[in-house]
Amino acid sequence: MNLPVDFKEKYQELLGDEAEAFFASFDGKVQKGFRLNPLKEDYKNVTNSLADPVEYVETGYVGEVSGRTLEHQAGYIYSQDLSAMYVGEVVEAKPGEKILDLCAAPGGKSTQLAEKMANQGILVSNEINRKRATILAENIERTGARNVLVLNEDPATLAQNFEQYFDKIVVDAPCSGEGMFRKDPHAMTYWHRDYPVQCAKRQREILVEALKMLRVGGELVYSTCTFAPEEDEQIIAWLLAEYPYLEIVPLKHHQGMDQGVPAWANGEASLSGTVRLMPHHFKGEGHFIAKLSDTRPAQVKKVKNKKKKRQASLSTEQINLWREFADNFLVESPFKVSELRCYGDHLYYYPKNGPDISKLKFMRPGLLLGVFKKKRFEPSYTLALALKPAEVKATLNLTRSQWEQYVTGNTVSIAEKKKNGWYLLICDNKPFAFGKLVNGTVKNFFPKGLRF
Numbered sequence: 001m002n003l004p005v006d007f008k009e010k011y012q013e014l015l016g017d018e019a020e021a022f023f024a025s026f027d028g029k030v031q032k033g034f035r036l037n038p039l040k041e042d043y044k045n046v047t048n049s050l051a052d053p054v055e056y057v058e059t060g061y062v063g064e065v066s067g068r069t070l071e072h073q074a075g076y077i078y079s080q081d082l083s084a085m086y087v088g089e090v091v092e093a094k095p096g097e098k099i100l101d102l103c104a105a106p107g108g109k110s111t112q113l114a115e116k117m118a119n120q121g122i123l124v125s126n127e128i129n130r131k132r133a134t135i136l137a138e139n140i141e142r143t144g145a146r147n148v149l150v151l152n153e154d155p156a157t158l159a160q161n162f163e164q165y166f167d168k169i170v171v172d173a174p175c176s177g178e179g180m181f182r183k184d185p186h187a188m189t190y191w192h193r194d195y196p197v198q199c200a201k202r203q204r205e206i207l208v209e210a211l212k213m214l215r216v217g218g219e220l221v222y223s224t225c226t227f228a229p230e231e232d233e234q235i236i237a238w239l240l241a242e243y244p245y246l247e248i249v250p251l252k253h254h255q256g257m258d259q260g261v262p263a264w265a266n267g268e269a270s271l272s273g274t275v276r277l278m279p280h281h282f283k284g285e286g287h288f289i290a291k292l293s294d295t296r297p298a299q300v301k302k303v304k305n306k307k308k309k310r311q312a313s314l315s316t317e318q319i320n321l322w323r324e325f326a327d328n329f330l331v332e333s334p335f336k337v338s339e340l341r342c343y344g345d346h347l348y349y350y351p352k353n354g355p356d357i358s359k360l361k362f363m364r365p366g367l368l369l370g371v372f373k374k375k376r377f378e379p380s381y382t383l384a385l386a387l388k389p390a391e392v393k394a395t396l397n398l399t400r401s402q403w404e405q406y407v408t409g410n411t412v413s414i415a416e417k418k419k420n421g422w423y424l425l426i427c428d429n430k431p432f433a434f435g436k437l438v439n440g441t442v443k444n445f446f447p448k449g450l451r452f
């Protein structure tokens, strides 16, 4: 690979004897990986080979996945670089926590966090770029998670709304992307010697806002996909100096993982507790990961007795239409009426005790359950992906070839005699969409924009 001359000079100096092996790794093979999604029932029932598990991520495997398979479409697998999946793992997200993923698109870390939270607590998954936020929302939807809000805000606006709110924050920062050169050589075209310093300025601005949102005693995970010390060790050294109550939480260095290099910043010894993933040592693309904790004693937060604004409440007619659907269709509705919200004619399940996001730009204010149309309720594709077969009264099993017919936008004929109406479509025990059966034909309700 033709690496930029300035890049080679810089890393020759930093890496010395190791530089040649480092440069040679850019001509090596990109090792792909994927994660399984434990939010799904029987989640290991996939056609992908699980012969090569990743040691440091419980649900991670080495291997390439196709976006045009049932497993991918139904949200059982997420394709992710072997390095990137260690970021989501070190967050140690737990059910019930309040977590922010500040720079979230396309959603590699957010999907991993949501899967660990098991539908309990709140994950705010934010992306500043509108187009990328749309892709983020789609990826979140495939997971079937019920406790994720997808926002489209800049960090400063978020900080005004979420003062000291989150237990954990992930800043997977926009960076100079040196670790992506091998996978995407185009990333080299906008690299120049001063680029890391420019990126570092933006990273500090983002972190200043992020820290306003972290509760006392909370934890911050910072990561980049670059080798540049300016954006890695030097950013962490700057954080430790600016926020003396922050401390590095030393991360486990699994096989092939390097320690951060204190000498590449100010010599602060604890920087060796960060992780560098270098492609000449590790089977994955370049990454840097640091975890910091706020060491101030946790305060007992005074609960302000603010009257909660009733937001986006439902009309009686809407409640009745939803109830009618839920009674006929769901064995027992996991979505309480008090936790439902309506925006226009769209009905959402809003995670219990969720924050007020009424002043923010959102892509997905909870889980979209469906849409009210005249005098009826039409369930959404996203609801289908969030349900387990046992939660539903009306299911219809299709073969893989019928699945293919459906995701390409066609109707499907059924030989079985069944009542007309809505069905959760299932293939190989995986719910993948809703369909409406009318006299032996399943009408196609697969979202047009997602058709294969």
Ligand SMILES: C[S@@+](CC[C@H](N)C(=O)[O-])C[C@H]1O[C@@H](n2cnc3c(N)ncnc32)[C@H](O)[C@@H]1O
Pocket (backbone or CB within 6 Å): 084, 102, 103, 104, 105, 106, 107, 108, 109, 110, 127, 128, 129, 132, 154, 155, 172, 173, 174, 175, 202, 206
């Ligand atoms: C490395 S990517 C995030 C990857 C993502 N976490 C994942 O795992 O799929 C960084 C993201 O930061 C966003 N970004 C760019 N400028 C930003 C800013 N000033 N504040 C917040 N986010 C920004 C980019 O649009 C990009 O989606």
